[in-house]
Amino acid sequence: MTAPRIGVIGGGQLARMMQPAAINLGIHLRVLAQSPTDSAAQVIPDTVLGAHDDLAALKAFAAECDIVTFDHEHVPTEYLVELQEMGVQVRPGPHALQYAQDKLDMRAKLSQAGIPCPEWAEITSDADLDRFSAIVGYPLVLKTARGGYDGKGVWVVDDRDEALRVIKEIVASNTRVLAEELVPFTRELAAQVARSPQGQCVAYPVVQSLQTNGICHEVISPAPNLSDERATSAQEIAIKIAAALDVTGMLAVELFDTGERIVVNELAMRPHNSGHWSMDGAVTSQFENHLRAIADWPLGSPAAKAPLSIMVNLLGGDLGDLHLAFRHVMARDPQIKVHLYGKDVRPGRKIGHVNLIGSNIDDLKERAWHAANYLTGVIDE
C-alpha cells in the first residue's frame, strides 16, 4: 500500500511516540538517530544512524523519504533547503522552522502579524538595554535568540549589572540577545493546532501547564477556569500563527495568562509535551495528527474523550528502574496510563509520563501525581 515514506530527524521520545500512530495508519516511518539505543531507535525498525547537523547524513537519509519531519528543531535551515532541492517535502519547512529556531525572528514576525507578545527588544549595546529597561523596568528577562530549551538559555535579571553580565555571556556564545518584559503571569497555557499544507487546521483544547525549573511537569486539559471566550482567543492566536508562518504539522503555542491578557511565550513546531494528554484523552492524538498533517491527509478530530485529562511528566529521580515501581502504581490505580521512553534515568531527565482521564480535577491530580512520584522515587508509599 502506498502511504508516503516519512522520515523523522532525531531519535527522541517524540519520534518514538509517532510510531504507534504510524502503525495504525499503515505508514512506514524511518528515523535518523544518533545511536541504536535512542528512544525512537528502539521501536522503529528502519533506523539510520547519523547526526542531524551532518549534511551528507541528512541527504542520504532523506533520499529514501517522500516527506521529512522532526523530533526537534535543531537542523540548520540551510541544510533543509538542500533537502527540498532534492525533491523531498520538508514539513514544517525551513521558512517556518526558522521562527522556532530563532526567538528574535519569532518576536519580529509575530509582532508584525499582530500577535500579542510581551514587550521585547534586541539588545546589541548598553544603550539598547537602557532604553528597554526604561520601558519595562527591572527585573527583566534575557534570552539567547538560539539554542535554548527546557528553561536553558533564559535568565531573569534583577538589575543593570546582572543584565550586562548575562548579555556578555550570551554574546560570547555567538548568538543574538533578546530582552523581554517579565510578564506577571498567574499561569501558563498552551494552544496546539495541527495544520496541513493545503491549509486545513484543527485546534486542540487549550491546556494549562505547570513548569518545574523550566521543565513542563503537569498539563491539564482543558485549562481549568478558562472562559470559552479566552479559550477561543488562545486557539485563534495559534491558528493565526500557524497560517502566518505557514507551519505544517503540529504547532504548540506556549502562552502566559496574567488573568487580564494572554501573550505568546514560545513556539514549538512538532508534537509537544503539552499535548501528551491527547494520547489517551483525545479522539486523535497529536502524534497521529502530526503525521496526517505532514502527509497532507484530512486531519482527525482533536475533541476530548473525557471531561478532563491530566498528564504528569516522569522526571528522572532516585529510582533507576521504573518497572520495579510498576506493580504498585498499576495495582493502586487501574486507570493510570504509563508511557515510558526507554531512556536511562538521569536526575531531571524526562523519562516518561502518566496520563489519566476523568471528571474531578482534585481526584485526577492526587492520582496522577501519586503515580508519577512513586514511579520516580519521590515517595515510596
Added chain:
Amino acid sequence: MTAPRIGVIGGGQLARMMQPAAINLGIHLRVLAQSPTDSAAQVIPDTVLGAHDDLAALKAFAAECDIVTFDHEHVPTEYLVELQEMGVQVRPGPHALQYAQDKLDMRAKLSQAGIPCPEWAEITSDADLDRFSAIVGYPLVLKTARGGYDGKGVWVVDDRDEALRVIKEIVASNTRVLAEELVPFTRELAAQVARSPQGQCVAYPVVQSLQTNGICHEVISPAPNLSDERATSAQEIAIKIAAALDVTGMLAVELFDTGERIVVNELAMRPHNSGHWSMDGAVTSQFENHLRAIADWPLGSPAAKAPLSIMVNLLGGDLGDLHLAFRHVMARDPQIKVHLYGKDVRPGRKIGHVNLIGSNIDDLKERAWHAANYLTGVIDE
C-alpha cells in the same frame, strides 16, 4: 530498565497491534515471523525469521525471551513444553492452549466445568452419528476438532448422507470429528477477560459480533439490548473458563445468544477480533492488558471511554490501495479511527479495521460501515 523480554510467536496483525502497547509500557518485543514483510515484522525491530512449527527455530527464538506468547494458537503443545523446560514462561501455557487447539477437548473440559455448551458428541462411527442426530435432529453442525478458523472446518449438514460425506472428509484430514446441535441463535456475543498468572482477572464489556461468511465483520460494545443480568452471566462464564483452564493473557469466549439462553461457541486465547474496539474505546486496550497479564503485572481498567464503540473489519475487496481512499474517508468523518495491518489486499482477507466511539447506534453504524465500505471499494461515494 528491566521490563521482561516478551517474545511473540507469529507475525500477524495481533502481534503488530501489541507493539503500540509495548512501546508505551517500555516493553521490548521480539517476534518470530515467517517473512520480513509479515504484518508485525514491519513494525517490530527485533524480528526473527522462522516457522512456528520448527522446534529448533522456536528454541533459538525463546532462548532470548523471558516470556513467550502468541499471535495465533497453532504451535504444537509438545514444543511449548520443551520451551518451558528451558525455563521460559509460556503464556498461555500448553495446558491451557490445548483447549483452544482442539474443540473436542474444549467441549469435554467445559462440560465438565459446568459451562453451558451446545449439545455435542464425538463421532467415531455411523452409529455415533445416528445416536446424536436422534437427539438434536437435522440440520446439525460438524467440525474438525483441530485446524479450523474463520469459518473454515465447520459444516452445517442437512441430512444423513451429507453428514457421512463430511465426516469422511474430516477423517481423511486426520483429525477427530465433533458434532454439535445447530443452535438457533439470534445473534453472537463475545466476552473477553484478561487473566494473570497470579489469578487477577478483569472482564471487558460483553460485545455483539456480526459474522460474514464465518468471518467477524462488525463488533458493537457493549452489546445492544443485553440486560445487565445476562451481560454479567456472560462475563461470569468467561471468568470461570479462564480460571478452569488456567488461561493467562487475553481469553475471548464467543457465545451464541438464542434470546433464551447463552451457550459457548468457540474460545481464543490471545487478543481477538472482538476486542479491537478497545484500542480506541476502552481505558486499557486488549493488547495492553494481554501484555500486562502475561508479564504478571496488575491489569488495567477494561472500562469503556464512551457509551458505545463500533468496530468494522476491512475485508479485502476491489481496491488494491487503501490509502487512495483515505482522504475521502478521513475528510468525511474526522472521528473515524483507521487501523491498517500492512497486508497486501486479497479478497476476503482481514486487512484492517475502523473504530468509532459515540452514543447513537444508528449513527455509528452508518458512519463506520460507510468508511469500511469506501476503503474496501464496496462503494465509491
